[in-house]
């Protein structure tokens with residue numbers, strides 16, 4: 001099935017340039033106390049309505065980059081500015097509490113923050129609806145498939161209405177079919193919520209399919225060796241993945257990855 005190229009092209013660059021950045025990193029370096037230099041001179045910018053993927057070889061510092069963006073760890077050099085009232089973090093493992101239902105897992109953060117019961121129920125119900133889990137609120141994690149568990153984890157991150165959403169390879173542990181479905185789901189949620197997203201992945205095709213920019217990192221110490229714009233509007237139909245234009249862009253990202261390895 002063919003996709004009309006004209007409908008896929010994104011808004012003009014000047015509209016994009018007018019948006020203030022939600023995450024701004026300038027010359028960021030990270031050296032651990034062990035002496036490992038994980039990142040060197042990383043600069044990047046993510047604005048509301050950007051879904052930016054980061055690909056790079058194993059151990060190049062992708063998770064470190066995300067931890068720095070979230071404030072879980074401190075930079076050794078350079079600066080990070082975050083203009084976000086709420087930041088969310090989705091990990092590769094759904095990290096759900098097995099003794100709490102899907103609904104109760106999603107409510108957890110609001111519960112800890114002291115949000116009144118009726119309000120946190122409403123927020124959790126809405127978030128579960130957003131990820132397509134209406135009807136599964138009372139199920140426990142062990143009663144859910146891997147994809148559904150990941151949806152609960154996504155719902156939990158969305159309850160906070162994040163301005164900045166950080167994803168550390170959230171679909172890496174899923175089977176291929178579920179992974180492709182989750183990519184389509186995330187796009188749908190992203191279109192509705194328009195957060196600023198930073199998405200770590202090992203999959204070049206996932207990065208190209210999901211993002212409006214792909215940052216390619218070199219081997220450790222990680223630095224950004226390419227910043228590749230992905231020109232298609234959302235929603236992107238799944239069959240886009242089988243088109244020549246898509247193959248050309250994944251080829252460009254892969255070539256930058258290989259170049260950064262040398």
Ligand SMILES: Nc1ncnc2c1ncn2[C@@H]1O[C@H](COP(=O)(O)OP(=O)(O)OP(=O)(O)O)[C@@H](O)[C@H]1O
Pocket residue numbers: 032033034036037038056057058059060061062063064065220
């Ligand atoms: N807390 C830490 N203390 C010391 N070294 C660390 C620490 N965390 C990460 N590192 C090192 O920093 C480098 C980057 O690690 P990081 O986990 O960020 O890489 P990554 O690109 O996310 O890897 P992968 O793709 O395999 O998940 C690695 O060499 C790792 O061993």
